Amino acid sequence: MNFLESIRVSLRALRANKLRSALTMLGMIIGVAAVIAMVGIGNGATASITSQIQGLGSNLLTISSGQSNSGGVRGGMGSSDTLKMTDVDKIQIGTAVKAVAPVANTNGQVVFGSGNTSTTIMGTTQDYQEIKNVTVATGRYITTDDVDKGARVAVLGPTVVTDLFGDANASVIGKVIKINNVPFQVIGVTTATGSTGFMSSDDMITAPISTIQERLLGKKTVRNILVSATSADQMQAAQNQITAELERAHKIQAGQSDDFTIQNQADMLQTMTGVTQTLTMLLGGIAGISLLVGGIGIMNIMLVSVTERTREIGIRKAIGAKGMDIMLQFLIEAIVLSILGGGIGIVLGFGGSTLAGKALKMSTSISPMSVLVAFGFSAAIGIIFGVFPARKAASMDPIDALRYE
Amino acid sequence: MIDLKGIKKIYANGDIQVAALAGVDLHVGASEFVSIMGPSGSGKSSMMNILGCLDTPTEGEYFLDGTDVAKASGDQLSVIRNRKIGFVFQGFNLLPRTTAVENVELPMLYAGVPSKERRTRAIAALESVGLGGRVYHKPKELSGGQQQRVAIARALVTKPSIILADEPTGNLDSKSSEEVMAIFQRLHESGNTIVLVTHEPDIAEFTERIVHFRDGNIEGDEKVANPRKARAQIVEEGVAK
Numbered sequence: 001m002n003f004l005e006s007i008r009v010s011l012r013a014l015r016a017n018k019l020r021s022a023l024t025m026l027g028m029i030i031g032v033a034a035v036i037a038m039v040g041i042g043n044g045a046t047a048s049i050t051s052q053i054q055g056l057g058s059n060l061l062t063i064s065s066g067q068s069n070s071g072g073v074r075g076g077m078g079s080s081d082t083l084k085m086t087d088v089d090k091i092q093i094g095t096a097v098k099a100v101a102p103v104a105n106t107n108g109q110v111v112f113g114s115g116n117t118s119t120t121i122m123g124t125t126q127d128y129q130e131i132k133n134v135t136v137a138t139g140r141y142i143t144t145d146d147v148d149k150g151a152r153v154a155v156l157g158p159t160v161v162t163d164l165f166g167d168a169n170a171s172v173i174g175k176v177i178k179i180n181n182v183p184f185q186v187i188g189v190t191t192a193t194g195s196t197g198f199m200s201s202d203d204m205i206t207a208p209i210s211t212i213q214e215r216l217l218g219k220k221t222v223r224n225i226l227v228s229a230t231s232a233d234q235m236q237a238a239q240n241q242i243t244a245e246l247e248r249a250h251k252i253q254a255g256q257s258d259d260f261t262i263q264n265q266a267d268m269l270q271t272m273t274g275v276t277q278t279l280t281m282l283l284g285g286i287a288g289i290s291l292l293v294g295g296i297g298i299m300n301i302m303l304v305s306v307t308e309r310t311r312e313i314g315i316r317k318a319i320g321a322k323g324m325d326i327m328l329q330f331l332i333e334a335i336v337l338s339i340l341g342g343g344i345g346i347v348l349g350f351g352g353s354t355l356a357g358k359a360l361k362m363s364t365s366i367s368p369m370s371v372l373v374a375f376g377f378s379a380a381i382g383i384i385f386g387v388f389p390a391r392k393a394a395s396m397d398p399i400d401a402l403r404y405e
Numbered sequence: 406m407i408d409l410k411g412i413k414k415i416y417a418n419g420d421i422q423v424a425a426l427a428g429v430d431l432h433v434g435a436s437e438f439v440s441i442m443g444p445s446g447s448g449k450s451s452m453m454n455i456l457g458c459l460d461t462p463t464e465g466e467y468f469l470d471g472t473d474v475a476k477a478s479g480d481q482l483s484v485i486r487n488r489k490i491g492f493v494f495q496g497f498n499l500l501p502r503t504t505a506v507e508n509v510e511l512p513m514l515y516a517g518v519p520s521k522e523r524r525t526r527a528i529a530a531l532e533s534v535g536l537g538g539r540v541y542h543k544p545k546e547l548s549g550g551q552q553q554r555v556a557i558a559r560a561l562v563t564k565p566s567i568i569l570a571d572e573p574t575g576n577l578d579s580k581s582s583e584e585v586m587a588i589f590q591r592l593h594e595s596g597n598t599i600v601l602v603t604h605e606p607d608i609a610e611f612t613e614r615i616v617h618f619r620d621g622n623i624e625g626d627e628k629v630a631n632p633r634k635a636r637a638q639i640v641e642e643g644v645a646k
Contacts, residue, residue: 320487
């Protein structure tokens, strides 16, 4: 009997038992759909984290104060105020370093009329705009002049405008708001970046660093110094240069540990992608287990089917079916179940991850690779779990099979 | 046609060995119509299984169309059954949920006959047993006699060397039995070799030779002087669609 005839015979048997075939496939459908959706969501998360980190600015180095090491107690990053305004001037703008901006931030209660919100108040200099690619929607950004004079001016994020004035399009330039009871004049509003959550650049007020230090913090400390390198290739050079300059400024001897930390954006990106990729693999693995369970379901049903159709096997063998013919018939049934299930699973997985992406407001991406792997895997499962029942059917003795009631 | 020499079939049941066939010699010539009779436990079922190449003897030689098939492997036996033997069983053994014509096509499927030829030959076989109008009926929609006639059509469609019938009338009423026997007699007249196992003497009377089995041996082998003629007319069932 040729292969095509075997397929036709198998398909007829599957059609004869529609409900059972559908239920058996369900295991595969769920397994494959889960793998596709999980990997899709995981990839989407990786992509969105990557773009968020890249959105923080290009070729960014973040210098933090710390680590303190007093009396054997080691504090975390930023646990002591070792960075000063003078350090900013020590960092030379040159072939490696493009721009330097200090950051001192605090949380503050902001009031305008009856409007009232709590947000992050960030003090910095004009260079911050260049480093972080900040664009101003209306008004202007803070200038060096503002910083020199300690001017009480503020640039608002669009979320702050909405929270405070009740309308994103309110005309706010020139209005005076109170931050922790200190009056500030609004000079500009930044463009919405769409970033949300912790440290959102939309939910933030920017003011000259000198003003923040004097009026709100009461001390001349710097939380971070942001540095942008001239290019991605210059990141390491910039990091080395800054380390040398700050060690000299802080009089750190050779062998002593630094009292500051430089974070590389690329490192951060790598760490975060590593985390999400691990998560993706974990989710994919769990989904893979359900795929395996689906495969066992197929084997289970095929075994039942072989027993149930013992007499049919006996008849076929008596009139001339070889062991291979019977084996193929049952193997093809198992493979058809798993591949059909896999196909439907891929479609559902597509739908599921798109839906999940919409619900979670994140992009999902389904790689052709994961589709291929899921499909190949389901076919392989059909073969692996189909072989045992098929062999059992093929090895039946025709006399016993014919006598089977 | 069929030549059995010293056929023994021994079943080992633990330490006890039971000889179902204790060294049987049997010759069936071309276009003979033979019935095998005997009480249960006489070895006629074991004989049937070996004749039908469903089983191999423990000892002895079995020449079917001149080739020794006693030592053939499982798959080789499948091919021999497919090419040389047509089976008719007591319980019909048709595939359920499968139309009459597809049941008849089944042996040709395993013989590798192209699908168009299969269909024409299957329909012709069904017409020859008077079921030209029941081609697309499923076994459930047919009477016992009709089902057995589908089984006969399936047995003869490959033009086998012998047709083996194991209690073909065992599940049928006397009218249907006579119809089935009429078909067998007609097949015999057109030159087919038929071996029929039965325990009913009046069924055996339709054949030309009766072989009696007892305790694994042939007890008697007689020619039937005047075989009974099955009088039933093969009625064409239904109207061809």
